[in-house]
Amino acid sequence: xxxxxxxxxxxxxxxxxxxxxxxxxxxxxxxxxxxxxxxxxxxxxxxxxxxxxxxxxxxxxxxxxxxxxxxxxxxxxxxxxxxxxxxxxxxxxxxxxxxxxxxxxxxxxxxxxxxxxxxxxxxxxxxxxxxxxxxxxxxxxxxxxxxxxxxxxxxxxxxxxxxxxxxxxxxxxxxxxxxxxxxxxxxxxxxxxxxxxxxxxxxxxxxxxxxxxxxxxxxxxxxxxxxxxxxxxxxxxxxxxxxx
Numbered sequence: 001x002x003x004x005x006x007x008x009x010x011x012x013x014x015x016x017x018x019x020x021x022x023x024x025x026x027x028x029x030x031x032x033x034x035x036x037x038x039x040x041x042x043x044x045x046x047x048x049x050x051x052x053x054x055x056x057x058x059x060x061x062x063x064x065x066x067x068x069x070x071x072x073x074x075x076x077x078x079x080x081x082x083x084x085x086x087x088x089x090x091x092x093x094x095x096x097x098x099x100x101x102x103x104x105x106x107x108x109x110x111x112x113x114x115x116x117x118x119x120x121x122x123x124x125x126x127x128x129x130x131x132x133x134x135x136x137x138x139x140x141x142x143x144x145x146x147x148x149x150x151x152x153x154x155x156x157x158x159x160x161x162x163x164x165x166x167x168x169x170x171x172x173x174x175x176x177x178x179x180x181x182x183x184x185x186x187x188x189x190x191x192x193x194x195x196x197x198x199x200x201x202x203x204x205x206x207x208x209x210x211x212x213x214x215x216x217x218x219x220x221x222x223x224x225x226x227x228x229x230x231x232x233x234x235x236x237x238x239x240x241x242x243x244x
Contacts, residue, residue, distance in 0.1 A: 027077060031226045034075035037234040038162070040067070050086040055239045057157050063090075065102050068153060068162070069137070069145050078219040085137050088130055094118075097126075102146055104138040104188060112196050119202060128202055135203045139185055140212055149177060150220060160237060166229040169221075178217050185209050 039045075040052055049070065050063035066085040073079050089098040097115055099107050118126040144150055154163045168177055186206055193200050204212065 027222075028226045030077055031075065031223055034077070035164075035223070035227060035231065035233055037236060038071050038075075039236040039238075041238045042240070043238075048084055048087060050090055051239075053237050053239050057160070057237050057239060059155055062102070064155070065142075065146055066137075069141050072145055072220070073141070076219045076223045078216055081133065083130065083133065085134070088134055094126060094130060094134065099134070099138065102138075102142050104142070107138075112192070112199070116196060116198055120198065131202050132204065136212070139188060140181070140204075140209065140216065143181060143184065144213070144216055144220070149180070150217065151224075159232075160235045162233045162235060164231055164233065166224045169224060169229060174217065174221060178213055181213050181217070182210050185213065 040049075042051065042053075045052070045067075049067040051060055052063045052067040053059055063086065070081065070084050073081065088094050097111070097118060099111060101107060115126075115131065119128060119131060148167065150168060151164055151166045154165070155161075156163065168174055186209075189203070189206060189209070192203070
């Protein structure tokens with residue numbers, strides 16, 4: 001009986017190990033395929049992301065930044081978000097409350113009271129989960145993906161490509177970077193909750209925010225490991241429909 005149990009344990013561990021290896025290989029292959037090329041087609045993508053590229057293929061930068069975030073989140077296998085930032089604040093119910101910036105620190109002071117009024121009103125209040133996602137963009141996704149501490153992206157119209165360049169790779173640098181982002185979030189969280197206590201129920205608490213930061217940074221670092229600290233993504237851009 002002991003021999004049988006030992007054999008079953010051995011088979012289970014071997015099977016589990018093989019499954020994990022296969023899973024990692026599958027994930028790595030998905031990442032490699034996802035970063036080979038990205039496509040923007042005005043007919044199908046503009047309603048989701050806005051007119052990211054003008055007819056001459058120059059970026060509309062405000063739209064471009066949020067389009068890039070979404071492509072990176074999807075390609076890194078991190079998350080499939082139900083609504084893009086464009087759908088949230090540039091074409092939907094939140095349109096009148098577009099923060100007008102990619103930086104949480106540049107938001108006008110009047111924005112929060114208007115948001116609170118829209119969330120708390122008795123008739124047709126705005127979706128609370130939508131605001132939580134908007135706030136996550138502004139305080140976590142944008143700083144990590146766009147501010148350049150972890151990686152940078154450079155769009156080349158001439159080569160129709162985006163160059164990704166990672167700035168950190170060592171374990172100590174990664175942990176220090178996570179710590180900085182968490183501290184920034186905590187400081188801003190405390191500041192906003194102090195000014196507008198009602199928002200505490202509408203934004204990520206510190207524990208959830210820290211988990212999200214860890215998961216996102218780890219996913220993006222995994223892309224660096226699978227590919228390299230520097231790589232190019234080919235772009236297929238079609239702006240002939242609905243040009244701006």
